[in-house]
Amino acid sequence: GDRNGVRTPMQWSPDRNAGFSHAHPQTLYLQPILGAVYGYEALNVESQVRDNSSLLNWTKRMLAVRKTSHAFGRGKRIFLKPGNRKILAYVSQYEDDTILSVFNLARAAQPVELDLSPWKGRVPVEMLGRVSFPPVGDLPYLLTLPSHGFYWFRLSVEADMPAWHQEGTALQDYPTLVLFDGWTSFFRERVMPWRIGMAERMRKQFETDTLPRYIEHQRWYASKGDPITRARLADQVVWDSDGSSWMLPLLQLDGPSEDSTYFMPLALAWEEDDEERTQRLSQAALAKIRQQANVGIMGDAFFDDTFSRALVTAIGNNLELTSANGHLRFKSTAAFATLKADIATLEVSRPSGLSSNTVVTLGESLFLKAYRRLREGVNPELEMGRFLTDVVAYPNCVPVLGALEYFGNDGKVMTLALVQAHVANQGDGWSYVLNYLERQLEDVRTQVPNTDPALEAPDIHGGFLAVVATLGQRTAELHLALARDTGHSAFDPEPLTAADVTAMRARASGEAVSTLALLRQQLPQLPAAAQADAESVLALQQRLAAHFDAAGPATGGGIKTRYHGDYHLGQVLVTHHDFVIIDFEGEPARSFEQRRTKSSPLRDVAGMLRSFSYARWSAIRRVVHDEEDMARLSGVAEAWERSSRDAFLDAYSSTLADAGTALVMDEDLLALFELEKALYELRYEMNNRIDWVQVPLQGILALLQDRPAT
Secondary structure (H helix, E strand, O other): OOOHHHOOOOOOOOOHHHHOOOOOHHHOOOOOOOOOOOOOOOOOHHHHHHOOOOHHHHHHHHHHHHOOOOHHHHOEEEEOOOOOOOEEEEEEEEOOEEEEEEEEOOOOOEEEEEOOHHHOOOEEEEOOOOEEOOOOOOOOEEEEEOOOOEEEEEEEOOOOOOOOOOOOOOOOOOOEEEOOEOEHHHOHHHOOHHHHHHHHHHHHHHHHHHHHHHHOOOOOOOOOOOOOOEEEEEEEEEEEEOOEEEEEEEEEEEOOOOOOEEEOOEEEEEOOOOHHHHHHHHHHEEEEEEEOOEEEEEEEHHHOHHHHHHHHHHHHOOOEEEOOOEEEEEEEOHHHHHOOOOHHHOOEOOOEEEOOEEEEEEOOOEEEEEEOEEOOOOOHHHHHHHHHHHHOOOOOEOOEEEEEEEEEOOOOEEEEEEEEEOOOOOOEHHHHHHHHHHHHHHHHHOOOOOOOOOOOOOOOOHHHHHHHHHHHHHHHHHHHHHOOOOOOOOOOOEEOOHHHHHHHHHHHHHHHHHHHHHHHHHHHHOOHHHHHHHHHHHHOHHHHHHHHHHOOOOOOOOEEEOOOOOOOHHHEEEEOOEEEEOOOOOOOOOOHHHHOOOEOOHHHHHHHHHHHHHHHHHHHHHHOOOHHHHHHHHHHHHHHHHHHHHHHHHHHHHHHHHHOOOOOOOHHHHHHHHHHHHHHHHHHHHHHOHHHOHHHHHHHHHHHHHOOOO
16 A cells, blocks of 8 residues: 555665664664565575576676667667567667567467568577577578567677578579489480480580589588589499489589589489478479479489488498499498497488588487598598597497498599497587586676685586596597507507607797788787787797797607597587597598698697687677676686696596506697697688687787796
């Protein structure tokens, strides 16, 4: 009947009078609220501060997020008109800032389709969690919202789309190929003399129009922006198996600035014969096809479940096919014999594109990886996988079951596909570490600051650091496995000589000179926050040169071996508080021959340490909303990185020491490799992600400060 209930003293704590007053309760004009639900002993500021999901902390986060954008208060609003009238949606625009706000005004969960066509190609980034959603495309954008739920999205032109997202690559209108004799229609040497002219025209249309139009839209096409004038059939074989037929071509592309060969198996599906197969293949169709009265489609064979099963079966049977200019060899390893699954009954997943590769899983048993852009030579991922699986039986890698390889009559060797055992996991190490650190920073942000310097912060990372130590142990065990003498010349360890160390120094020093030159050139284009760090790095050029001159033992010592080559948190899978190491392809920018050279395995250790640094800064970017957050959390994140490095290195070093091997922890060489890796990262960020350039800059400064020149 009155408003006294909202005029009560502020409930600060569960102490006397809710911490508002030390007076006798009976002398207060209006007493604090009593009761089990809203009473001050249950509901007070102190408890709200400690509860991450409290209304107080929720409001703090909302205010912090709102401060990151002027579009909320100053922007021009464009109201959208969704068909579901229970949804309110509008876009706020202010200068280059575009915010999409969507609200569910109903008490039940609601779906909505929004016309976001004016912002096609932008990536919606959810502003509270900074999570990227799939990009806006041609179709209405579908969202679902819980009861009274809402979204704030920043429609970004710079953010990356989610790694798991598969872009729709279907052509707007398919070309039509009129086949008169199946796959043979493309080859003049295989048709009747009176059909040679038809075959030549079909081949020309196929190579100059059908294939280029499709390949240019694919995520695995490396030369984005370069038009393809012709996709030539450099070699091919038609493979018939159990009533199905596929063409396995190697395509030589004309047009891109760099010579390139691609592997693109093709399948045909006829509407009258197999409607289900036609539907699957239509997700990756190149063209409509017609042969007499039959109509159908031609598409990427990896979207044909039958093809994936047949490929794995052929590897198990060690099949060999003769092509026009060579042969294809399906070759299994000894581990294939341990496969107990019935391949014919395994469910085949929809292919996922991972840069230049395509991945298909068969049930929970098999992992099929197809290499789209091909490189000549021995594939290091296949070579390392066979060695670790069949020769040294390293248990913490994914077993390689076999591969499909091409051997040309001219001596060319190329790996087309790889089959591995599927390992159940909880995601990769990058996601695991980043999610952990984000949770820790969120917890610290909502805690009451400790004002008593005598009280030390508790060891909050104990369980996590035990997991990191396991990663260090597994890394050392991998390097010990690669350091065994097995009689394989490509893997047997060799002495690390003084000449090797001198060459390492010279290489790193040369890369430092070129990197700093590029940094000086791009200094005006760097983000304002990174320019000061860039100037500091440039000012330390002489110290950097002196550091490389002094790094590593001048007399050599130890051994050099094969190593992972591109080792970071994204290259390990988390499984039951342990790790499985994956992807032994090496650095993509290097040639196969360079990736197969032997060096100190401490290069892998340096890569992992730099990955911890990237995790630290990535978490800061996601969690920090203002300067107050940065001041409070940056030290916590730095301490976390230092603890993680120490836990990893301690476990790595002790594992090597216990093994009594020639592999040793050389701190000077490790520092050399860390700086070299940070310089590589700086070049990459300047060329690809300019807003991330501060991360390697900070890493270089930290490494130089930790180890000043002597």
